[in-house]
Amino acid sequence: MGEFAQLDKFLTQEGSSSSSSKSSLLPTPVSPAWYDPESKSWYSQEDFSGLSKKEKESLFSCVMYCQYAPTGRARCRRCGEDIQKGELRLGYPYRWRQADDCYTLYLHPECYESSVFGIKEKDLRKKIYGYEALNNTERARLWKEMRSEGRMAKANKEGANATAEYSSGSVGVDTKSLPEVPVPKDMAVPMLPFQKEGLAWMCQQEESSVRGGILADEMGMGKTIQAISLLLARPVKGPALVVCPMAAVNQWMKEIEKFTKKGTLKTLVYHGSEKGRVATQFKKCDVVITTYQTLESDYRREAHKHRVKCKYCGKLFMPEKLTFHQRYFCGPNAEKTKKQQKTAAKKAMQSMGIGNSKASSSTDAPPTITNIYRDFMKQAGVTVKSKGYWNVMKETQERLKGSSSSSSSKGGDDVLSRERLALLDRKELVELCDKKGLDSTGRKPELVDRLMDFAVRGTTSKAEEPVKKVSLAMKLLTSAKAKAKAKTASANKTVGKSSKMKTAEPGKAGKRMPLLLRKGSTAASKYQGVSPLKSSGKWQASYQGKYLGSFDTELKAAKAVRDAAEAAESKGKGKKAAASAASGMACTVASRGAEASGSSSRG
Numbered sequence: 023m024g025e026f027a028q029l030d031k032f033l034t035q036e037g038s039s040s041s042s043s044k045s046s047l048l049p050t051p052v053s054p055a056w057y058d059p060e061s062k063s064w065y066s067q068e069d070f071s072g073l074s075k076k077e078k079e080s081l082f083s084c085v086m087y088c089q090y091a092p093t094g095r096a097r098c099r100r101c102g103e104d105i106q107k108g109e110l111r112l113g114y115p116y117r118w119r120q121a122d123d124c125y126t127l128y129l130h131p132e133c134y135e136s137s138v139f140g141i142k143e144k145d146l147r148k149k150i151y152g153y154e155a156l157n158n159t160e161r162a163r164l165w166k167e168m169r170s171e172g173r174m175a176k177a178n179k180e181g182a183n184a185t186a187e188y189s190s191g192s193v194g195v196d197t198k199s200l201p202e203v204p205v206p207k208d209m210a211v212p213m214l215p216f217q218k219e220g221l222a223w224m225c226q227q228e229e230s231s232v233r234g235g236i237l238a239d240e241m242g243m244g245k246t247i248q249a250i251s252l253l254l255a256r257p258v259k260g261p262a263l264v265v266c267p268m269a270a271v272n273q274w275m276k277e278i279e280k281f282t283k284k285g286t287l288k289t290l291v292y293h294g295s296e297k298g299r300v301a302t303q304f305k306k307c308d309v310v311i312t313t314y315q316t317l318e319s320d321y322r323r324e325a326h327k328h329r330v331k332c333k334y335c336g337k338l339f340m341p342e343k344l345t346f347h348q349r350y351f352c353g354p355n356a357e358k359t360k361k362q363q364k365t366a367a368k369k370a371m372q373s374m375g376i377g378n379s380k381a382s383s384s385t386d387a388p389p390t391i392t393n394i395y396r397d398f399m400k401q402a403g404v405t406v407k408s409k410g411y412w413n414v415m416k417e418t419q420e421r422l423k424g425s426s427s428s429s430s431s432k433g434g435d436d437v438l439s440r441e442r443l444a445l446l447d448r449k450e451l452v453e454l455c456d457k458k459g460l461d462s463t464g465r466k467p468e469l470v471d472r473l474m475d476f477a478v479r480g481t482t483s484k485a486e487e488p489v490k491k492v493s494l495a496m497k498l499l500t501s502a503k504a505k506a507k508a509k510t511a512s513a514n515k516t517v518g519k520s521s522k523m524k525t526a527e528p529g530k531a532g533k534r535m536p537l538l539l540r541k542g543s544t545a546a547s548k549y550q551g552v553s554p555l556k557s558s559g560k561w562q563a564s565y566q567g568k569y570l571g572s573f574d575t576e577l578k579a580a581k582a583v584r585d586a587a588e589a590a591e592s593k594g595k596g597k598k599a600a601a602s603a604a605s606g607m608a609c610t611v612a613s614r615g616a617e618a619s620g621s622s623s624r625g
Contacts (some may be wrong), residue, residue, distance in 0.1 A: 048100055048138050052124050054117040056081035057151050060594060063358060064115035064124035085139055086114040087151035088164060090129075100133035101177060114139070114152075131167035141168075184382050197223050206254035208286040213244075213251065220248045221255060226258055253287065253309065261310045262289070268313045270291070280311060292316060443470045535588050537580045549580035566590070 042614045056065045065073070065081060094107040105111045105128055112134060113126040133280050143165060156164065190239045197219040205213050205221070213221070220237060227235040239245050253262055258261055264274055275289050290307040294301055304310060329338040354472050359364070392414050396406045408417040443451065450468040455462040460472055538550035546554050550565050557574060563570040563579035565586035573579040 048129075048135055049116050049127065051085070051127075051138065052117050052125065053085070055085070055115045055124065056083050057087055057115075058082075059151070061364070062126075062167065064116070064126065065116065066124060069124075070118075082151050084151040085141060085149040088112050088113050090158070091128075096128045098130045098133050099127040100129055100135070100570070103130075105130065110167075112168075131164055132170055134168040136168075169439055195223060195226070200226055203255060208254050208283050209251055209281060210283050211247070211281050212246065217244050217248050217251075218246075221251050221562055224252045228252075246274070247281050250281050250287075252279060254282070261304055261307050263527065264309055264311045265314060267309065268315070270309055271313065274311050406444055440470065440474055443473055535584055535591075537584050538587065545620055546575055547580075549576065550581040552576060554580045 049082075052064065052066050053516060054067060057063075057342075058065065058077075060080065069223075071079065088110060091105050091107050091109050092103060096105045097103065098105055110131055112129045114129070114133060115124040116127045117124045121187055139149075146161070146165065148151050153161065153164075200219070200222040202218065202333050203222045203225050205218065213403075220239065224235065224237065227233070235391065237245055237248060239248075249264075266274060271291060271293065275291070278289055287309055288307040289309045289311060290303060291301060292310050292312040297316065308590050325340070326338070328340065331338055331339055331342050332344060332347060332352055333346070337347075339347050350356055350362060390411075392409075395414065399406050404421075406414055406417065408414045435554060446454070448466045448469065450460040451473070454473060455469055458473070458476055460476055462469070464472075540550055547561070552569075553562050554576075555562055558572070560572040560574060561579040562572050562574050562578045563582040565583050568586070570582045570586060573582065
């Protein structure tokens with residue numbers, strides 16, 4: 023069955039179960055149906071194949087459900103009027119196509135049709151979900167409204183009155199009875215009788231309280247010439263605006279030029295990149311012709327000036343849209359409805375190619391990390407039973423521990439392979455060699471070969487290698503070198519401390535070095551390492567190319583140079599003392615080594 027055939031069936035209700043339902047204005051509900059109050063979804067018999075046993079147990083078999091409308095956006099499927107927020111409403115399942123999901127159509131309780139649903143008073147608890155949650159007063163009112171014919175009787179009465187009014191001729195205008203309007207003199211072509219009737223009707227509409235109308239003649243009947251004659255018969259102050267498709271702009275200009283005398287109506291086209299310059303000439307013309315796209319872009323430009331910035335995300339919205347945006351999408355208090363969350367998850371799954379697009383949306387899992395991991399593990403032949411991110415992580419860790427313990431019980435040490443060793447870096451290979459008791463020196467390929475030889479044939483570890491014998495002379499020489507190194511380090515520390523004491527307290531160490539004077543008198547300062555700074559008026563000090571800082575007076579800069587010279591001199595003396603001490607220790611070690619070698623030869 024094609025789309026148009028289904029639409030015709032939807033509107034005419036052909037092929038319904040009973041003859042009484044054929045005349046009903048309501049689409050045929052899905053029967054039997056089950057309702058899920060948690061997800062607010064309907065399921066039919068065909069949807070049960072994709073549900074688990076636990077999900078089937080959470081469903082309720084019913085014909086419809088009742089609730090108080092949470093919003094005022096729903097509309098009654100029978101009378102077409104809005105269902106106000108807080109009013110009691112009925113909802114029943116409907117499926118547009120067999121492959122689509124069931125969705126809910128709403129009714130006023132007064133618009134309930136017993137011929138379609140067939141619910142009796144004794145079956146209200148079983149067939150209407152939510153009836154148990156109502157108190158006795160609400161139950162009585164609901165059943166009374168369901169049995170009443172108030173809205174339908176009112177609609178039938180209004181329809182009969184409209185039919186009678188139309189039959190009496192009070193609705194609409196009889197064009198033949200309208201006063202004739204003479205054809206404007208500036209028209210260059212004559213008008214046909216029905217075109218004159220159209221002109222008379224349009225003039226009458228312009229003078230009425232409506233101030234307008236719709237001229238709906240067939241194509242080719244001369245609607246353009248009638249509109250032009252109206253412009254000439256009822257001239258207005260300022261230019262008249264003509265909005266048409268882009269393909270009809272030139273046609274309007276040619277027909278105005280063709281059907282009117284030369285110079286009668288001046289036309290102007292408001293379109294394109296130069297429309298800003300053209301807008302200044304509106305007062306000089308009689309007809310302005312523009313396109314729908316130009317009118318829309320200008321409207322958007324003016325409307326965007328009134329947009330308000332969201333204080334959370336910084337985006338601009340119209341005032342009426344900003345309230346909706348901050349209620350459901352943006353801000354600390356924003357919360358999406360379950361339907362919005364379900365729609366967002368379904369779109370994300372379609373974009374990522376997850377799940378079966380032909381299956382019911384109730385069987386599809388949202389594209390979370392856990393569900394994606396569960397799908398991949400299922401393809402690998404492993405079933406993940408836990409639900410939730412942390413439970414899945416715990417199950418995975420337990421599975422890995424179990425596999426590692428079983429492998430260790432079977433083979434003891436981990437089995438080495440060249441592919442596994444190639445993924446390790448050198449530091450990890452060195453640690454593995456030390457663990458196995460192997461030599462850990464060399465490059466990475468050598469370490470890999472050594473570990474593979476150990477895994478295949480087994481090599482001698484370090485602990486099993488024969489220990490080389492060390493002579494007594496070598497032992498004495500090694501201990502002497504260690505003692506000499508320790509004494510040298512202590513001497514360096516002592517010299518460093520003394521130099522620091524001399525630098526910090528030069529006055530207590532003895533006679534100070536005199537200030538360094540220049541040999542020549544041509545320089546700007548008489549002291550060495552001191553030069554003036556013309557930009558700031560200060561004096562700069564430096565010693566042996568090292569910058570020491572800038573000072574307020576020349577004398578302070580000279581003293582800084584002297585302190586640097588004294589520190590360099592004391593440092594040089596400390597190095598000489600350390601060198602002499604080291605040479606003395608080396609001589610002592612050499613003599614002891616000679617004595618030890620002589621005694622060993624005598625022995």
